[in-house]
Every structure is written in C-alpha cells, then in structure tokens.
Amino acid sequence: MHRSDELSSILKAELSPRAELPYLAAVWISLFTHLGLLVLFAVFEIWPMVAFNVLSITLFVVVMALVRRGWVRLGMVLALGEVIVHQILAVYFTGWTPGFQYYLPVVGALPLMLPRVSTRRQILSACVPGLVFVILIFTHDPAPPHPFPEPIAVALGYINLLLGFAASWTFVFYFRRGAELAEAQLADAVLRGERLLRGILPPSIVERLRAGEVVADSFDDVSILFCDIVGFTPLAEQKSPEALVRMLDEVFAGFDDLVAAHGLEKIKTIGDAYMVAAGVPEPIEDQAQRLAALALEIRESALAYAEREGEALSLRLGMHRGLAVAGVIGKTKFAYDIWGDAVNTAARMESHGQPGRIHVSAAMAEALGERFELHPRGEVEIKGKGKMQTFWLEGVQCPPVLAANQRGAAMISHS
Structure with missing residues (x-):
C-alpha cells in the first residue's frame, strides 16, 4: 500500500x-x-x-x-x-x-x-x-x-x-x-493509531512517553543530513498545487524507504527540505557510514526520479557530526526534534553546497575514513561558523581486493 x-x-x-x-x-x-x-x-x-x-x-x-x-x-x-x-x-x-x-x-x-x-x-x-x-x-x-x-x-x-x-x-x-x-x-x-504514532515518533520514544517520562536527551556524537531541492520556488510556480504535492510526496516517500532500510531516523521535512539523523534516539557505531551511504542513495533516487519523470530535479546535500540535544516538543502536533551544533552545521553544509553534490564537514569526513571517496573542497567561509575545511562526498571507495584486481586488469589491458 x-x-x-x-x-x-x-x-x-x-x-x-x-x-x-x-x-x-x-x-x-x-x-x-x-x-x-x-x-x-x-x-x-x-x-x-x-x-x-x-x-x-x-x-x-x-x-x-x-x-x-x-x-x-x-x-x-x-x-x-x-x-x-x-x-x-x-x-x-x-x-x-x-x-x-x-x-x-x-x-x-x-x-x-x-x-x-x-x-x-x-x-x-x-x-x-x-x-x-x-x-x-x-x-x-x-x-x-x-x-x-x-x-x-x-x-x-x-x-x-x-x-x-x-x-x-x-x-x-x-x-x-x-x-x-x-x-x-x-x-x-x-x-x-499505534501505527500512525510510530510513524511520527521513534518506537523507543513512544514507550518512554507512555511511561510518563519527559523526553529530553543530550548526545555527544550524532550525524545529521540535510537535503534541499535546488530551485524549488521557481519549480513550484510552474506546477499546479496537486502536481507539486504529488511530486514531493513521491520523492520524499522514496527517501523514507531508504532511511528505514539503513535503520536511521527521519526527523522532519520543512517545505522542500529533508532532515535525517543517525545515532538518535539510540546510539549506533557506524552512524556516519550509514548516513553517508544514505546520502548517496538519496542523490541517486532523486536523479532516477528526474530522469523518469522528465523533471529538472536536483538536490543539495550537507552532513556534519557533533553535539546535539533531542526531545519531544509540543502539546498538539508534537514531534521528536533535534537541536544543537550538529544540526546547525549540517544545515550550513547543505546551504553552502552545490547542486547535485554532497557537502560534508571535516569532522564528518574524518569519521567516514577510507570507505568513502572524498575530495577536499578547501576552506570555505561558512555563515555563523567562519572558515571551515570541507569535502565533497563522491561515492563509496572500492574494497582493497577489488581495487587491486581493477588495477591489474588495467595494466594487462595497457600492455
């Protein structure tokens, strides 16, 4: 369904x-x-x-x-x-x-x-x-x-x-x-109602709320992803309200499936922006790697949709890793939300990025290690943060054995 x-x-x-x-x-x-x-x-x-x-x-x-x-x-x-x-x-x-x-x-x-x-x-x-x-x-x-x-x-x-x-x-x-x-x-x-509630809040948060607990947690290490549709305002002006909502629904529903597949937590959508967290509400060891893999798949999903539907759809994505606070706010239309430096910096990575690219901070790049292909962007003046060393996430690195085989095949072909 x-x-x-x-x-x-x-x-x-x-x-x-x-x-x-x-x-x-x-x-x-x-x-x-x-x-x-x-x-x-x-x-x-x-x-x-x-x-x-x-x-x-x-x-x-x-x-x-x-x-x-x-x-x-x-x-x-x-x-x-x-x-x-x-x-x-x-x-x-x-x-x-x-x-x-x-x-x-x-x-x-x-x-x-x-x-x-x-x-x-x-x-x-x-x-x-x-x-x-x-x-x-x-x-x-x-x-x-x-x-x-x-x-x-x-x-x-x-x-x-x-x-x-x-x-x-x-x-x-x-x-x-x-x-x-x-x-x-x-x-x-x-x-x-339970299914709807668990679609709004993480299951562990639902259980804590039922126990009468005030949900307010501090995290030393979380990874945050923001993605935004490039040129959304002029794109929205070209579409009827029904067509626009249908497009956002299909695109973001596809993102939701990817988030669930990686075991991460969608936090919210804000207009045409989409926010995901890794490491909340429960810590996970490979949070940065999961979030990076998700970012690459989200980009591919948007490209596939654009090609399939003939849409001029492109994303800007940004990621950062750091401190954050999370909790449930609101009396009506409540939500599980997250705040802090990790959120603000990830949002800045997205807004200072480029269409079709995944912009990551140095902290995120360090956490990703050698499993992912990262290209230095150099120092970038980030609003509210000053100059920061940032990187472009391009893809997943080939495993060492596969890379060696590819190099050997290339040498044989060249000879």
Whole structure:
C-alpha cells in the first residue's frame, strides 16, 4: 500500500455505532410480530386492534429509519411507547389470558441499553413498562369486550410467553454481538493509531512517553543530513498545487524507504527540505557510514526520479557530526526534534553546497575514513561558523581486493 493510501485509510477509520444492533433486531421482531397480529385480529374481527396494528407497522418502519440514521433514542422512545399502548389495548379488548402483557417486561430491558443516556434515566424508563404490567394485573377486565375463543386464548398465552423469552434472548444475543463488533473495531482503531504514532515518533520514544517520562536527551556524537531541492520556488510556480504535492510526496516517500532500510531516523521535512539523523534516539557505531551511504542513495533516487519523470530535479546535500540535544516538543502536533551544533552545521553544509553534490564537514569526513571517496573542497567561509575545511562526498571507495584486481586488469589491458 502506498504511504498516502495507508494514511488515508487510517484517517477514515471510524467506530461504527454498534449500539444500534439490538435495537434493529427489536424493530424487526416487532415489525413481523405486528404483521402477524394484524392478521390474527382481522380473522377474529377485532377491528380496533386491526386499526392500531396498521398504525404500529407504519410507526416501526419510521423507527427503523431513525435507528439506521443514528437517532436511536428517539426511535426507542417511540417504539417503547407503542408497545406499552399496544399491550394496554390488547389486554383491554381481549383480556389477560392471551398473554399480550408478557411483552412489557421484555421491552423494559431496552431502555437499559440506550446509548449516551444517564443511568438514572435508563432505570426510570425501564420501570415504566413494569409499572404498567403491575397496574394491568389489578385493573384488567375479566370479561373483555372482544375475547378470543377459550382454546385460542390459552394457546396465544403460551405462544406469547415463549415469544417473550425468544425476544429477550434475541436482544441479549445482538447486544453481545454488538459489543464484540465494537471491541474488534476499537482494537483495530488502536492498532491504526499505534501505527500512525510510530510513524511520527521513534518506537523507543513512544514507550518512554507512555511511561510518563519527559523526553529530553543530550548526545555527544550524532550525524545529521540535510537535503534541499535546488530551485524549488521557481519549480513550484510552474506546477499546479496537486502536481507539486504529488511530486514531493513521491520523492520524499522514496527517501523514507531508504532511511528505514539503513535503520536511521527521519526527523522532519520543512517545505522542500529533508532532515535525517543517525545515532538518535539510540546510539549506533557506524552512524556516519550509514548516513553517508544514505546520502548517496538519496542523490541517486532523486536523479532516477528526474530522469523518469522528465523533471529538472536536483538536490543539495550537507552532513556534519557533533553535539546535539533531542526531545519531544509540543502539546498538539508534537514531534521528536533535534537541536544543537550538529544540526546547525549540517544545515550550513547543505546551504553552502552545490547542486547535485554532497557537502560534508571535516569532522564528518574524518569519521567516514577510507570507505568513502572524498575530495577536499578547501576552506570555505561558512555563515555563523567562519572558515571551515570541507569535502565533497563522491561515492563509496572500492574494497582493497577489488581495487587491486581493477588495477591489474588495467595494466594487462595497457600492455
């Protein structure tokens, strides 16, 4: 996955409102139940209940739309009110024996699962169906106006009791399933956030911050690389904003891969400038050699991009080795940053360099030893530093054995 695609996927990641699952299940159950009740009441010509069930089915379609759009509380208030009124009317018209009142304790559990509602309100809402159930016990008419035949009424009593249990189990299942899905999405969000955080800060720094430590370190010996795109301002004026950002993204993303391959630490980009450190946050013995190899590969990467895309792209690179201080700064948009003489001098090496060349200080040249091809530039007046002896890093020296073989082949060819 491309870096920008991965960032986009992280930014788009959201927790879905899984609290809606048990409520959608409740609405579906209620919808089909009321369709069946509509047929039942029509068969026995209990027309007031037929009319009410038509209204109920319409209401539950509206409730389903509300829940799907995230209006869970409003939808559940309407549904709860319908169920309470429905059971009161059903008991009034058909009596206690058919068992319609058994749905009241079942729906009493739904308010306890309402999202973003205080516990007190949840309990009060849950008590309403229970209170209605108790009132119906003492107030129902033993001789209702539209009773079912006795065998039908008894059968309905058992069916409604079983359906009440089934509805309760269904609510619990979907609530558990919703909780599992929410936990899985939360875990995925944590992993995405962790990946994003570790892309911003070094892993060891992340762990120190988690431990509550103030990250502020002093380093006696670090190596710093700065690189800058030559003539960036006129280049930017020739491109659309989209093309310019796409170019910088592709070029710097390639640099990021090279930095990771060498085990070094990208510190930041500043406009068209790119900064890398070696030896932070953990010291490494061959830091200068790794950084020099990286500088050569960055230069080659930029040349390859320029040739491939037909761009007039050239870099200035500078390196220095010395003292520095590093730490995490900021409360928002925080960053791991580094300051000190090594940083300032490396920046001066870059700004006083030449297009397409890698300008290094004497301290850096001494650290590189004989493994790299270095050409003296001589003394250069460096802003803020005075005259300094500097060098051009040209490439990697041939290993001694390979160099001897090349010299021998050259002599044979000459003879």
